[in-house]
Amino acid sequence: MRIAVIAPLRFPIREPFRGGLEMFTDLLVRALMERGHEVLLLAHPDSSPDLPLVPVPFPERAGFGGTLRAHARMLRILAKLDVDVIHDNSIHFLPPLWSRKTGRPMVTTLHTPPYRASRLTGWMTRGRHPHRFVSISDHLGRQWAPYVGAYTVVHNGIDLQSWPAELSAPARPLAVCYGRITPEKGIHHAIRAAKVAGFPLSIAGAVADRDYFEQLIAPEVGEDVRYLGHLNRAQLGELLAGASVGVFPAVWDEPFGLVLVEMLACGTPVAAFNSGATPEILTSEVGVVVEKGDAEALASAIGEAAGKDRADCRRRAEQFSIQKMVEAYEAVYRSVLAVNDVVDQGL
Structure with a gap:
């Protein structure tokens, strides 16, 4: 598969990692590549040079407006990429809304509690094809369920x-x-x-x-x-x-x-x-x-x-393990692509 992975844009994806989300993104991209997928990572320009990086500038100390503009810029870049599926780890409300508008197949992983701005996105994209929500734990999924409806649990893994x-x-x-x-x-x-x-x-x-x-x-x-x-x-x-x-x-x-x-x-x-x-x-x-x-x-x-x-x-x-995590995500990718094929064929 050709997979575009959207990273959290604020911090580079490189060691020493700023936090668990940056480490997760690095592990995911490397594991997908090892399994033969063609991966593009949309991330901070200072991310590790051995990653398949599509750089997205992010201004230092960006507030709400600067963060919004950075994600809008990222989506304009993403629109030009020829990929099968998009894996959104941005923890920003804009990418799922863009997927709804464009019909591009997307999997959004829920990494944080349901903050106010993201709740509305959940309501607007729940049940919309071709989009899937994934929660990193049962606990988090239960918090998100009132807003996103159906979701799949894929526990994080490590190497x-x-x-x-x-x-x-x-x-x-x-x-x-x-x-x-x-x-x-x-x-x-x-x-x-x-x-x-x-x-x-x-x-x-x-x-x-x-x-x-x-x-x-x-x-x-x-x-x-x-x-x-x-x-x-x-x-x-x-x-x-x-x-x-x-x-x-x-x-x-x-x-x-x-x-x-x-x-x-x-x-x-x-x-x-x-x-x-x-x-x-x-x-x-x-x-x-x-x-x-x-x-x-x-x-x-x-x-x-x-x-x-x-x-x-x-x-x-x-x-x-990272292997179990990636196998689970591959199953979610196949699911969203299968639904998209049905929609494209008008069935």
Whole structure:
């Protein structure tokens, strides 16, 4: 198939990734190419040069108007491309509306909760051929259902070879927490919980909210709390290999949680808040899930989770492989193309 993949345009698709959505897009494109598809990626011009890039300029610090103009520019570029199907990961309301108008086959993956602007798009495009909605979790799909109607669940996957497992217990206790450093990711809860549990904590991730970092994270950094900066996949894998437990303290409704699968793939059990799709990934064999926002309960979970079997963690992660994810998306592509063929033939 000839597939155009629309990336989230604000940040480049390259390591170290800004967040899970950028990593997802990179993995998807590379896996589709490995399976023999002809792929074009519409993305930020500074994306990795070894991707099949169709650059779309995006202005720094763009507000609503600048973001809207960037997506309109992207759609004008897209209109000139000869592809079979379009996979929209933009998390913007404009591409599905464009698909409705032009009749171009499109699959839109829902990566975020149903924000107000996108709810209207859901209503206007629900049940419209040739378009399909995909949710990255059952939890997120239930949130979107009132607006988009029918949807397919395709859990995110990772390249397991990029996250080698360390199945021997670390010599010293260590907790690890990583991801975008923003209030909704709850890093301050991980710090408090690790201190109560008596585990040194290593933190990694891009500082997306400087005020939050300076006020609640930086003052805690010291002998038992380290901030390691924004790490790439290889560096994170090395960090996790030496970790007794991963901590996932998100306080918003996490749509999926790639970090959870990455931790498990390295054999690292997880202590987590009950956030969004977290229970879809963590079973009692590989992690401990506690009430969101309860740092004391999270401290107890850290100690309990650290004793889980690391081989079980790896086996659980294998249920979320990139191969399974891409096979599921290929089935969705074929479905939307089959419907489009029927419509074209007037049947």
